[in-house]
Amino acid sequence: MYVGVVAQCNPNDQVESWYDWFKDMQNQTIEMYGKPLTVAQENQVGDSIHLQLINETPLIGEHAKQRHINQMVKRISQYVERKEVRYQIHVLADRSTLNAFSIAGGHVYITEKMLEWVENDDELAFIIAHEIAHIDRKHGARKVQTSELAAALIGQYDPSFAGLASQAVLVATAPFGQIDEYEADKWGAVLANKAGFNPRKGLRFFQKMGEKEQYSMYEKIIRTHPYSVERINCLDDFLRNELGL
Numbered sequence: 554m555y556v557g558v559v560a561q562c563n564p565n566d567q568v569e570s571w572y573d574w575f576k577d578m579q580n581q582t583i584e585m586y587g588k589p590l591t592v593a594q595e596n597q598v599g600d601s602i603h604l605q606l607i608n609e610t611p612l613i614g615e616h617a618k619q620r621h622i623n624q625m626v627k628r629i630s631q632y633v634e635r636k637e638v639r640y641q642i643h644v645l646a647d648r649s650t651l652n653a654f655s656i657a658g659g660h661v662y663i664t665e666k667m668l669e670w671v672e673n674d675d676e677l678a679f680i681i682a683h684e685i686a687h688i689d690r691k692h693g694a695r696k697v698q699t700s701e702l703a704a705a706l707i708g709q710y711d712p713s714f715a716g717l718a719s720q721a722v723l724v725a726t727a728p729f730g731q732i733d734e735y736e737a738d739k740w741g742a743v744l745a746n747k748a749g750f751n752p753r754k755g756l757r758f759f760q761k762m763g764e765k766e767q768y769s770m771y772e773k774i775i776r777t778h779p780y781s782v783e784r785i786n787c788l789d790d791f792l793r794n795e796l797g798l
């Protein structure tokens with residue numbers, strides 16, 4: 554079945570069972586053909602990719618909001634399922650792109666521009682929780698596993714091994730599929746909600762971004778997290794029906 558058809562998220566039994574079926578198939582395929590990673594290996598792969606990534610885009614070591622977002626990550630990650638993953642958030646020295654993304658091994662990234670652009674903690678928590686949800690549900694790890702980079706990266710912790718590492722950055726930062734985005738939307742909303750933030754304000758943020766037509770800035774986050782009208786509607790339904798928000 555075409556993924557676009559599966560990727561609907563109304564809380565309706567039939568669609569939900571398709572969704573579960575698709576995720577099961579994906580997990581089975583990885584077990585059969587991929588290279589399952591232990592959490593220690595996932596952290597190692599993530600750290601290796603992280604070193605290469607910050608080589609390309611430097612981090613702001615002492616951003617004014619660093620402590621604040623560290624606390625936010627701590628607060629949200631209390632509710633994750635994979636508690637052995639070390640969650641860390643990094644501020645990328647990029648004042649022109651509105652973006653946030655995550656890679657395997659607990660690394661979450663947000664640009665300076667994004668930190669300036671969000672108007673309140675609910676919006677920020679929504680973005681961070683969405684990224685944490687991608688990691689908690691192994692979306693980042695899965696990208697690495699299916700690319701067969703994992704085996705090469707484990708034991709190749711040397712960041713000077715640039716060819717492989719830059720290839721790994723491309724794989725790790727490539728957009729997630731729609732199914733993963735729906736899952737991260739829902740699970741991220743649950744995590745943000747449990748941590749005491751209002752995910753509905755987070756959803757409004759994405760609607761607001763679209764309305765403001767800041768297309769060049771909107772573009773990158775659209776590319777890494779394509780927000781369609783259906784996706785906004787799905788999350789809206791989920792917040793109302795499942796979380797009572």
Ligand SMILES: [Zn+2]
Binds near residue numbers: 687
């Ligand atoms: Zn996403």
